Amino acid sequence: MQALLLVLVIAGGMGLSIEAGLLGPLGQQVGDLWATFSIFGVGAALTFLLMLFFSPRNAPSLFAQPGWQLTGGILGAGYVIVLTLATPVIGVAMTMIGILAGQVFKSLIIDHFGLFGTPHRKIDARRVYALIFIIIALALVAMS
Amino acid sequence: MSLIMIILAVAGGALLSIQAAINGQLGSKVGIFRSAFLTFSVGALVTALLIVFFEPKQTLTLFDVPKWQLIGALFGVPYIVIMVLAVQRIGTAVATVAVIFGQLTMSMLIDNFGWLNNPAIPFSPTRLAAVVCLGIALYFIYSGSVSANTTGETDGSTANAPR
Numbered sequence: 001m002q003a004l005l006l007v008l009v010i011a012g013g014m015g016l017s018i019e020a021g022l023l024g025p026l027g028q029q030v031g032d033l034w035a036t037f038s039i040f041g042v043g044a045a046l047t048f049l050l051m052l053f054f055s056p057r058n059a060p061s062l063f064a065q066p067g068w069q070l071t072g073g074i075l076g077a078g079y080v081i082v083l084t085l086a087t088p089v090i091g092v093a094m095t096m097i098g099i100l101a102g103q104v105f106k107s108l109i110i111d112h113f114g115l116f117g118t119p120h121r122k123i124d125a126r127r128v129y130a131l132i133f134i135i136i137a138l139a140l141v142a143m144s
Numbered sequence: 145m146s147l148i149m150i151i152l153a154v155a156g157g158a159l160l161s162i163q164a165a166i167n168g169q170l171g172s173k174v175g176i177f178r179s180a181f182l183t184f185s186v187g188a189l190v191t192a193l194l195i196v197f198f199e200p201k202q203t204l205t206l207f208d209v210p211k212w213q214l215i216g217a218l219f220g221v222p223y224i225v226i227m228v229l230a231v232q233r234i235g236t237a238v239a240t241v242a243v244i245f246g247q248l249t250m251s252m253l254i255d256n257f258g259w260l261n262n263p264a265i266p267f268s269p270t271r272l273a274a275v276v277c278l279g280i281a282l283y284f285i286y287s288g289s290v291s292a293n294t295t296g297e298t299d300g301s302t303a304n305a306p307r
Contacts, residue, residue, distance in 0.1 A: 013246025073186025082156030102157025
């Protein structure tokens with residue numbers, strides 16, 4: 001089950017690079033914010049349909065949740081605007097390296113302290129080795 | 145200018161992992177699709193507000209470009225759904241590293257072949273070495289997470305199940 005999820009998540013990551021590759025050239029043609037809007041507009045339409053037909057009927061309302069748990073869209077908009085702005089200037093690979101650096105450090109901190117209500121996971125030696133290899137990988141791509 | 149963009153990109157990555165953690169929590173309560181719809185509709189509203197006040201006039205609109213340039217959301221929607229599913233079960237760090245692996249592999253391919261109208265940057269031995277390092281890192285984080293689940297007093301499959 002975990003291995004299957006891992007494969008799915010890798011495919012999801014590939015999708016992110018494709019999205020970034022599409023956004024850069026699009027932003028230069030129609031404007032960065034319009035390019036970002038196309039992502040969220042189409043995405044909102046798609047997920048509305050998915051929600052309408054497949055969402056559990058007895059799930060609690062979004063309005064019953066604490067406000068801070070509803071900020072995913074604001075954070076997501078920030079991320080997509082960054083992609084659109086950065087890729088034409090520094091290229092897809094360099095943008096991804098920057099995104100990766102931010103993700104790795106932040107997610108280790110989230111896991112370590114169990115922030116935002118996620119399960120608390122201690123950073124063990126293997127996680128530190130992993131971080132070292134990630135930094136080496138990032139440096140290698142930055143050099144080439 | 146390049147340095148500002150790199151700093152922006154790092155901040156963007158941090159935003160993305162915070163978003164994954166928050167949406168993992170929300171999705172476990174209200175459902176994946178409701179949580180994803182919230183993300184996209186709020187994102188669309190925020191961007192629409194920004195366009196109204198800050199976007200300079202453009203000569204081309206979204207309706208003038210080839211349709212294939214507009215399918216980015218078809219990759220973004222599966223990503224959010226996958227992350228909402230995965231973050232509760234395999235942890236934020238493992239999910240993030242797996243995403244990194246997919247991202248890096250695909251960005252190498254896009255760069256190498258110059259797909260989607262991007263300038264071509266050929267694959268090199270240093271880039272191959274980077275992919276190998278990333279594979280090793282993925283193994284370390286994954287094995288660390290699996291043993292943390294199995295050595296705990298509760299069953300690994302239920303310890304992180306959505307509530």
